[in-house]
Amino acid sequence: MSFLARTVRRLVIALARSVGSKVVNAETGEVIGRAFVIPWRGRIAVIGLDAEVKPVFLPQTRMTYWKQDIGFVLHSPPNFPHEARPQRHPHPPAR
């Protein structure tokens, strides 16, 4: 990437993180960060967000046929149980 392209990218990211749309955790209301969120060719581009989020359609307390919202949520920290099948240890300790 050329120096000019790198500089423009840095500038756009800095702008997105300072004046972009607030991205809020839809489950907690916590502000996750800021980004440019732009509809583009049938998709939504998220530019400059410095967090790993999952987009979801949000539950609605009032049923509306004309509007639905997409929001962002975070995964919970991994806390899965141990479920490994017992294996024969390839190197059993010396007795």
Add this chain to the structure above:
Amino acid sequence: MKPVLNVILTHQPASAVAAMVAWWKKCVPPESILLACGGTRADFEAIPHAAKVFIDDPRLRTRDHQREQQSYGSVFREVAAWRGTPDYAHIHFAEYDHLPLVEDLNQRQLALLAEEHADVLGFHLRRVDATNCVHYLAHAAEPAFEDFWRKVTCRADPRVVLSMIATGSFWTRAAFEAVAATPEPHPMYVEIFPPTLAHHLGYRLRDYGPQTRFVRHLGDRVSEIEPARQSGAWTLHPVKSRWG
């Protein structure tokens, strides 16, 4: 207590490795240190430390680690096959620039592993499937990625993908060897493949918790060693210029 095998991955010349090992010997038993050397063969031969394995793998020696899908698979396999200290029960895996800071490092790691009832401890451990995590998205574009997890998993949800920083992980021997014994079906990035595979093989992974703030991807924290130690750090990463 069975010993912990402390595996240090390095690509540095012998003089730098000697300084690094001297530092490590203040924090872990000297006989527990195994060097995994990914540099040149000449550097490997010149390293005086007896417990060492040479890693000759282009998947390790990447330059753009993320886009070239850097892999530690060969490192895991060489370590699992190493027979120098056969009676160890745990493996602590660290990169050369991950500095230990406390004299009882392995005891603290074992205590945390027991407290968490975990098989693996990792830094910045998180779930990334269906998110904008760029490493996940790059893998999700490959149809064989999800198919692979469906084939190997013992979990109810094969879609779960985990990520953690590659350095500083702490493993039970069973979890480490199970991951080492499973080859990548196609290139997968080192921050994605080991934690996700360990999860789908049924092992329990947990984050280092408060220690995670002392480990980050970029920079050189050589000036932060003492402040970090005083703030309670067990280890510090990255410290790139400490060994010359």
